[in-house]
Amino acid sequence: METAVTKTGTEDKIWGGGNQPLKVSYGKMMMWFFILSDALTFSGFLAAYGFSRFKFIDSWPIADEVFNHFPFLHGVDAPMYYVALMTFILIFSSVTMVLAVDAGHQMKQKKVILYMFLTIIGGAIFVGSQAWEWKNFIKGEYGAIETRGGQILQFVDADGHRVKLEDIAIVDHHSDRAQHESKNGIWYDKEATLPTYTIAEIKAGFTKRKDIVLRTQILTDKGEKTILSREESLKRLNKDAIGIVEGANLVHNEYGTPLFANFFFFITGFHGFHVFSGVIINIIIFINVILGTYERRKNYEMVEKVGLYWHFVDLVWVFVFTFFYLV
Amino acid sequence: MAHDTAHHESNTKLIWKVFFILSVITIVEVFLGIIKPAFLVDTTFISMKLLNWIFIILTIWKAYYITWSFMHMEGETKGLRRSVVWTGIFLVSYLIFILLTEGDYIYEVFKAGHKSWDF
Structure with a gap:
């Protein structure tokens, strides 16, 4: 404490400056208020997501159909298992963090090192998993048709299973539509x-x-996408369809409204950035623990402070998980 | 610091207990999310599926455990606890209320308007 907090020598006087009405050090209190403000930022994002979702309540993409990949299980429909695993990894890294804080209270340097190491590994695995999730989302799986009004039409077979574009298309080998790049066309212009x-x-x-x-974006009473008849399908395809969408980016999204992709990238991206910075901060403190800084200080409060931040990241994920994948 | 400098006993048992609770809640959530029981999906309560209400309540329950146990909020003074938790809960509830109401209103406008969006 002595090196972490400046003493003024007037601790016994209420208005003397050194008084701690909340019984916590300045650093820890400010970590709490930082967390509060950060929580409000995340709430703003999630509430905006809720707003957009209520706006398109009858046509929002179904998360189970979007996030159904699992590593090494190609083509297997595994909704939620991977994100559940990610959630476990993050909760478990929170557990190892709190164990590190606990070991810090007892001044057990070796244990703090071990638990902080595990926390860092858990955080790194989580960020990696999120990157993989992004990759799948960006790449897409089946592809879809976009209409003039920006609506998404997907192909399904008689059983309601999605059909990939590559299984439908009859490739015209005589077509020679070339990609317009700045080097082969107008030099200041290029196309997507x-x-x-x-x-x-x-x-x-x-x-x-x-x-x-x-299949259209509109949800039925049962919460499933509306499937058109063969005649209606032909009519929509010939009349409205203007383009192909494969995967998702900020402008087009094969799973439905682009807003879904925008919020997914923004909120999980912002959270992922928090996890990433949490890992970096943890590494800095981890090095300090190894160097024995807190042993000399006779106080492991810094571990507690980064622990607060790390738990907060876990706390946010609990909400992101619910609102993006479950609800 | 008052709560931890005075005594040094280990809370490891409690930590593992909380981990167990959080895991069970997550497993229940994932399980419900995969099987989606028909009666929970069909029943609505205050214009939301009962299943979604269950998810939200379980999430808040998890958040409570993380904040109270892992972040050690239960050991802080009443003043710190309230200034963080109440401020957050008040502002977030207010924001959710106005934005969701507005979102629902815009949905109605889109639906009842004379413009077609599906073309």
């Missing part, structure tokens, strides 16, 4: 990456495949 197939190829394939129909 061309999709693998053209809308004409998809239309040609769809006309042949009589077993496939379209």
Whole structure:
């Protein structure tokens, strides 16, 4: 405490300056108020997400259909298992953090080192998992059609299973549509990456495949996407469809409204950035623990402070998990 | 610091207990999210599915354990506890209330308006 907090020598006088009405050190109190303000920031984002979701309450993408990948299980529909695993990893790293704080109270340097190490590893695994989740989301799986009004139409077979674009398209090998890059066209202009197939190829394939129909964004009473009849599908495809969407970015999203992608990238990105900075801060404190800084200080309060931040990151994830994946 | 400089006994047992509780709550959430029981999905309460209410309540329960046990909020003074928790809860509830009400209103406008959005 002596080196962490300046004593004024007037601790016994109420208005003397050194008084601690909340019975915590300045650093810890300010960590709490930082966490409060950060919590309000996250709440602002999540409430804005809720706003957009209520705005499109009958057409929001279904999370189970979006996040259904699991490492090494290609093509297996595994909704939520991976994100549940991520949640466990983060909760467990919170546990090791609180064990490190506990060991710090008892001045057990070796134990603090071990538990902080485990916490850092857990955090790193979590950030990696989030990157993998982003990769899958950006890459997409099935592809979809976008209409003039920006609506998404997806292909499903008779059983309601999604069908990939590559299984539908009849590739026209005579077409020679080239990617416009700044080096081969107008030098100051370039276009976005061309999709693998053209809308004409998809239309040609769809006309042949009589077993496939379209699915709109609109949710039925049961909370499932509306499936159009074969006639309606053909009509929508020929009349409204203007483009192909593969995967998701900030402008197009094969799973539904682009707002879903925007909020997903922004909120999980902001949270991931918090985890990342938490790992960095943990590493700094970890090095200090190894160097014996807190042994000499006879106080492990710094571990407690970064612990507060780390638990907060876990706390936010609990809410992000609920509102993005469960609700 | 008053709570931890005075005594040094280990809270390890309590920590593992809280971890167990948090794990069980998460497993229940994931389980419900995968099977989606029909009666919970069909029943609505204050214009939200009962299942979603369950998820939100379980989440707040988890948040309580993380804050109170892991962040050691239970050991802080009443003043610190209230200035952090009450401020947060008040502002967040207010924000959620106004934004969700407004979002629902815009949904109604989109639906009842003369413009078609699905083309």
